[in-house]
Structure formats: C-alpha cells, structure tokens
Amino acid sequence: MSHPAVTPTSHSGTGTEPVLSVRALQKAYNVGKPNERLAIADVTFDVAKGEFVCVVGPSGAGKTTLLRCLSGLLAPTSGEVRFEGAPLQEVPARLSVVFQDYSRSLMPWLTVNRNVALPLKVAGVAKRQREDRIAEVLHAVGLGDVGRNYPWQLSGGMQQRVAIARALAHQPDMLLMDEPFASVDAQTRFDLEDLILKVRSDLDITVVLVTHDIDEAVYLADRVVVLSGAPSRVEEIVPVPLGRPRNQLVTRSEETFAQLRRHLMELVTAH
Amino acid sequence: MTPSPDAPSRPETGRTASADVPSVADPIVAAATTPSQQFAARSGRAPGGGAGRLLRGLWSNLWRLWFFVTVLVLWWVLSADSTSTFFPPLRDIAQSLYDTWIAGEARSDLWSSLRHFAVGYTIAGVLGVAVGALLWKFQRIGHAVSPVLYFIYVIPTAALLPAIVAIMGIGSSMKITIIVLAAIWPTMLNTLDGMRGIEPLRLDTARVLHMSPLATVRSIVLPGAMPQIMAGLRHSLQIGVIMMVVSELIASREGIGFFILEAQQRFAITEMWTGIIVLAVVGSILTFLFIAVERVVLAWYIGARAVEQKG
Ligand SMILES: Nc1ncnc2c1ncn2[C@@H]1O[C@H](COP(=O)(O)OP(=O)(O)OP(=O)(O)O)[C@@H](O)[C@H]1O
Ligand SMILES: [Mg+2]
Numbered sequence: 001m002s003h004p005a006v007t008p009t010s011h012s013g014t015g016t017e018p019v020l021s022v023r024a025l026q027k028a029y030n031v032g033k034p035n036e037r038l039a040i041a042d043v044t045f046d047v048a049k050g051e052f053v054c055v056v057g058p059s060g061a062g063k064t065t066l067l068r069c070l071s072g073l074l075a076p077t078s079g080e081v082r083f084e085g086a087p088l089q090e091v092p093a094r095l096s097v098v099f100q101d102y103s104r105s106l107m108p109w110l111t112v113n114r115n116v117a118l119p120l121k122v123a124g125v126a127k128r129q130r131e132d133r134i135a136e137v138l139h140a141v142g143l144g145d146v147g148r149n150y151p152w153q154l155s156g157g158m159q160q161r162v163a164i165a166r167a168l169a170h171q172p173d174m175l176l177m178d179e180p181f182a183s184v185d186a187q188t189r190f191d192l193e194d195l196i197l198k199v200r201s202d203l204d205i206t207v208v209l210v211t212h213d214i215d216e217a218v219y220l221a222d223r224v225v226v227l228s229g230a231p232s233r234v235e236e237i238v239p240v241p242l243g244r245p246r247n248q249l250v251t252r253s254e255e256t257f258a259q260l261r262r263h264l265m266e267l268v269t270a271h
Numbered sequence: 272m273t274p275s276p277d278a279p280s281r282p283e284t285g286r287t288a289s290a291d292v293p294s295v296a297d298p299i300v301a302a303a304t305t306p307s308q309q310f311a312a313r314s315g316r317a318p319g320g321g322a323g324r325l326l327r328g329l330w331s332n333l334w335r336l337w338f339f340v341t342v343l344v345l346w347w348v349l350s351a352d353s354t355s356t357f358f359p360p361l362r363d364i365a366q367s368l369y370d371t372w373i374a375g376e377a378r379s380d381l382w383s384s385l386r387h388f389a390v391g392y393t394i395a396g397v398l399g400v401a402v403g404a405l406l407w408k409f410q411r412i413g414h415a416v417s418p419v420l421y422f423i424y425v426i427p428t429a430a431l432l433p434a435i436v437a438i439m440g441i442g443s444s445m446k447i448t449i450i451v452l453a454a455i456w457p458t459m460l461n462t463l464d465g466m467r468g469i470e471p472l473r474l475d476t477a478r479v480l481h482m483s484p485l486a487t488v489r490s491i492v493l494p495g496a497m498p499q500i501m502a503g504l505r506h507s508l509q510i511g512v513i514m515m516v517v518s519e520l521i522a523s524r525e526g527i528g529f530f531i532l533e534a535q536q537r538f539a540i541t542e543m544w545t546g547i548i549v550l551a552v553v554g555s556i557l558t559f560l561f562i563a564v565e566r567v568v569l570a571w572y573i574g575a576r577a578v579e580q581k582g
Contacts, residue, residue: 073475090478097479104472109494109571118490119480152575166480 017085018046019174019206020070025079027065039065041231043079047174047208052200054217055210057227058268063210064100066232067178070208071097084173096167100179102159106151112138112162113147119170137165140202142195157188161195168199175200177209181216190248193220197246214264218257219246226267235267359541368545381549383525384515387443391450392511396504399455403462403500404488413463424460428453428514436522446518446526454511461503465496498572501565508561512554527553 027040039062047053057063068074070081072091081088083095091097096119099105106115113134120130138147141161151159160180167175177196181189193216200207211217217224218240226235242256251257347361371377406413406420431452439445469492477487493500519528531546566573 071479073478091481093481099472101472104470105476108575122481150571150574152578
C-alpha cells in the first residue's frame with residue numbers, strides 16, 4: 001500500500017482532540033406519534049484518532065440506530081455528535097460505512113470493479129487513476145482477479161470484502177461498521193477480523209465497529225463501549241490492554257482475554 | 272365510414288392495462304411472466320456466453336417451433352381445396368401476401384403503421400419513465416397528482432377516441448396521441464412501483480458515498496427499478512400495437528388496420544387475411560426484439576436470480 005505501517009501498537013486516546021465525540025445522544029423513533037419509541041436514552045463517549053472502538057449490546061439495544069446517528073444518516077432527537085470538531089449535518093466526506101447486509105448494499109447490476117469505483121467517480125478521480133486505485137484496494141482486502149465478476153457470483157465473505165474495499169476506496173479517516181461479519185461463516189469471520197485489523201494499521205484509520213459478539217469485540221478493540229438493553233445507555237467503557245498485532249490463536253487464549261470476556265459477558269447479561 | 276362497433280373497445284386493452292393497477296406488484300412475479308427470462312434463468316448463470324451456447328440456444332428455440340410448423344402445414348393441407356369464401360386456401364393467401372405486401376402497394380400501409388407505432392411507443396416509454404420517476408421523487412406532488420392520474424387512467428382509452436378524433440382530426444398526431452395515451456400507463460405505474468421498491472439500504476449507501484441526487488437516480492434508482500420498468504415497457508408495447516390498429520380502424524386512410532377494414536368492406540377476404548397475418552408477424556418481431564433487448568439490459572438480474580434459485 002501507499003501508506004507505510006507506522007501506526008503505534010496502542011492508542012492512549014489522551015491528549016489529542018477526539019475524532020468523534022458523542023454527547024448525551026438520544027434518539028426516539030416516531031416522535032409525537034402514538035407508537036413513539038425511545039431507542040437510545042443517553043449515550044456519551046469519545047473516539048480518539050486511530051483508535052479501534054467496538055460497541056456491544058444485547059439484541060435490539062439500539063446499536064444500528066447509534067451507528068446511523070454516528071454516520072449522519074439519522075438525526076439525533078437530542079444531544080450531539082461531532083466529527084473532526086464539527087457538528088454532524090450530513091454524512092462527512094472523510095467517513096465510510098460498511099453495513100451488515102452486503103448483499104443489499106452492493107449493487108447487483110454493477111461488476112465488482114464498478115461497485116468499488118462508485119465513490120471514486122463521486123470524488124472525480126480520473127479513469128486511469130481510478131483503475132489503479134481499484135486494483136490497489138481489492139488487493140488490500142485480499143481479493144485477486146474478481147473485478148469483472150458480479151457480486152452475486154461471489155461467496156458471502158468475498159462480497160463483504162468488496163463492500164470493505166468500496167468503503168476504503170476514497171481513503172476515509174474513519175470507518176463505521178455495523179455487524180459486518182454477522183452473516184458469514186466462522187472461518188471467514190476470523191479471516192475478515194484479521195483483515196480489518198491489518199487494514200486499520202496499514203492505512204491508519206479510526207474504526208468504530210458495532211457487534212453483538214463479545215469475543216469479537218475484545219479481539220478487535222482498544223476500548224469496548226457496552227450498551228444496556230433498549231433504550232440504551234452506556235453501561236461501561238472497558239479498555240482492552242491486549243498487545244498488538246493480535247493473533248486469533250494466541251490472543252484468544254490469553255488470560256487477559258478470558259477475564260475481559262467474562263467481565264463483558266456479565267455486563268451484557270446483567271439484566 | 273362507420274367504425275365496426277366492437278373494434279375500438281377491444282377488451283384486451285382494458286384488461287391488460289388494469290393488471291398493473293395494484294401498486295404492490297411484485298417485481299419478481301411481474302418479470303417471471305417473461306418467458307425469455309425463465310428460459311435464460313435456466314440456461315446458465317453468467318450473462319453472455321460463447322458462440323456454442325448461442326447456437327445451441329437458437330437450436331432449442333427453433334425446436335420449440337415444431338408445433339407452430341405443424342399447425343401451418345395442417346392449415347396448408349386442409350385448406351388446399353377450400354372453396355369457402357371466408358377461408359380461402361393458405362396457398363392463395365401466401366401468394367396474395369407476396370403480391371400485396373412485398374411486391375405491391377400495401378408496403379406504404381406497413382410503413383405508415385410502423386412509423387406511428389415507433390413514435391408513439393417511444394414517447395409513451397420515455398414519458399412513462401420520466402413521469403413515474405418524478406412522481407417517485409416528489410412524493411408530495413405525487414400524492415396530489417395521483418388521484419387525477421388514476422381518474423384518467425380508469426377511463427378506457429376507447430372512450431376517448433371520438434374526442435381525440437374530433438380535436439385532432441385523422442392525421443398522424445391523432446394516431447400517435449392515441450398510442451401514447453393508452454400505452455403510457457403500464458410503464459409509468461411500473462416505474463413508480465419499481466422505484467418505491469428500491470432497497471432502502473441502497474439509498475443509504477448512495478448517501479454514504481455522497482452521490483448527488485442525479486447520480487443516485489442514474490446509478491442506483493433507475494437500474495434498481497429496471498426489472499419492473501422493463502415489465503412495464505413490455506406491457507406498453509402490446510398496448511401500443513393494439514392502439515396502432517385501433518387508431519387506423521376508427522378514422523384513417525392508411526395503415527395495416529385500415530387495409531384490413533377496407534379489404535373486408537370490399538369483400539376481398541384473401542387480402543383481409545394477409546393484413547391480419549402481417550399484423551401477427553409485426554407483433555411477433557417487435558416482441559422478439561424486445562426480448563433481445565431485455566436480455567442484454569437485465570442480464571445481471573437474470574443471472575442473479577438464477578444464482579438465487581440454485582442457492
Ligand atoms: N425505523 C424505525 N422505526 C421505529 N422503530 C425502530 C426503527 N428502527 C429501529 N427501531 C427500534 O429501535 C430499537 C433499536 O433498534 P436497532 O436496530 O438500533 O437495534 P440493534 O441493537 O441494532 O438490534 P440488532 O441486534 O437486532 O441489530 C428497536 O426496538 C427497534 O424496534
Ligand atoms: Mg442492528
């Protein structure tokens with residue numbers, strides 16, 4: 001890749017201005033209607049530059065809602081989200097999102113190349129450089145010569161790689177991911193987890209990843225934000241003092257991993 | 272000349288059009304009624320393919336014509352000695368077909384019909400997609416305009432014919448207007464429906480990728496709704512052909528429809544039959560062309576559905 005891997009292996013998150021800051025975020029659906037429903041009650045946390053933050057919570061806690069608020073797709077009912085210092089109005093240009101459902105977020109009428117080209121065309125990248133960049137990101141996510149295929153001709157894991165490649169194509173500062181590995185098999189899931197760690201350190205981007213899988217959160221994150229059940233509040237923010245680079249076999253069998261896992265499990269299933 | 276009483280109110284016109292009224296039309300079901308797609312879905316997942324497959328496809332299609340050929344042969348043999356005025360021998364019809372339509376004067380009738388159809392169908396298709404897209408884009412206006420549109424929509428076009436003839440006379444503009452008025456509906460309603468059915472996550476994706484509204488429509492909404500738009504266009508094609516004939520039957524001096532009516536009135540039954548056969552051939556060729564275009568435009572859809580069904 002064009003970026004040398006100079007990322008430090010741990011992020012203190014102190015001293016620097018946070019990239020993303022969430023203050024007293026509240027979100028209600030159908031406000032003023034009889035079926036009004038509070039999805040997020042009160043969420044506050046910060047994400048430092050280069051940090052990997054996972055958000056976990058029980059099913060229906062409002063994780064997707066939170067992520068949509070963070071991305072600017074959904075306006076909060078009250079509270080504030082700031083990205084790189086500015087309050088969020090629309091989806092920021094330096095931010096990318098990977099949705100859980102790759103089969104619905106990729107365009108089946110476009111080849112893999114053209115899917116990945118979408119953000120590059122928007123950015124007005126010339127054709128020649130576009131092709132180079134597409135080859136580069138497809139290589140970065142471990143996809144070889146599939147550019148001319150359609151997404152539906154690929155396996156689920158490969159499709160999600162395409163979605164990640166598309167999200168990375170215009171070199172974002174921050175990646176938001178909503179349960180990106182929930183619909184692939186266990187082995188592919190491990191591969192994709194390692195892929196995202198590698199991409200993160202290679203490109204030096206900030207990642208916020210939502211998941212309901214506690215093991216995954218511990219394995220990936222620098223810090224884990226634990227949400228309560230709906231309407232969600234922040235139960236606790238747990239730092240993960242595991243070293244990097246991480247390794248599926250070694251990291252997952254560490255003592256610290258087991259303790260964190262246990263602690264998070266207690267938090268999530270407490271009610 | 273008075274129009275034959277049942278010609279303008281051909282029941283198919285009303286019925287085929289109303290098939291699109293329910294706005295819950297399932298794109299998959301709608302498109303599944305296209306035999307070309309069913310065939311293509313079975314014949315392989317990758318769009319396109321080698322010359323070998325093409326040849327085999329052609330052969331299997333030709334093979335499926337066996338019944339049609341049998342009917343023709345039977346007609347030829349059984350009608351050979353016919354002395355009935357209404358059912359002349361097929362040999363005579365074939366001879367007359369050549370004399371009138373290929374060597375003779377009726378060619379100008381054919382061109383006249385095709386020209387009006389081409390202009391009318393193109394306008395109906397473009398307008399149908401455009402108006403459907405606008406109704407989707409501007410929902411509030413759409414809600415206000417919809418009742419009016421449905422009000423016009425439920426009027427059988429046949430009932431408007433006298434008015435249109437009175438206003439526009441019997442020239443080309445009258446015929447084109449009739450075709451457009453009748454053929455626009457399936458395309459428009461299917462476009463609206465298809466666009467309403469776009470996967471919301473795709474629109475979110477467009478926002479996340481910062482696509483402009485125009486780029487979103489061009490790259491996400493239009494292709495996403497394309498299976499239903501094509502179903503609508505196909506429907507419009509059939510209605511367009513019907514209205515092309517109807518417009519020539521009610522008030523005209525040229526066209527295939529006029530030829531048929533005129534032949535019948537001077538009791539030239541053999542020639543009348545040739546007109547009907549030409550109409551059938553024109554309809555078949557147009558449908559065939561449409562299917563060929565559809566296979567290219569919807570190659571991704573046909574392929575994706577084949578994968579879905581297998582998985
Ligand atoms: N568009 C909507 N309109 C009304 N209520 C909604 C909407 N989307 C979500 N909700 C409600 O908000 C709550 C949180 O939903 P959300 O999808 O954010 O949870 P989640 O944590 O992502 O769930 P899951 O684990 O199933 O992905 C749920 O109770 C849901 O019913
Ligand atoms: Mg969710």
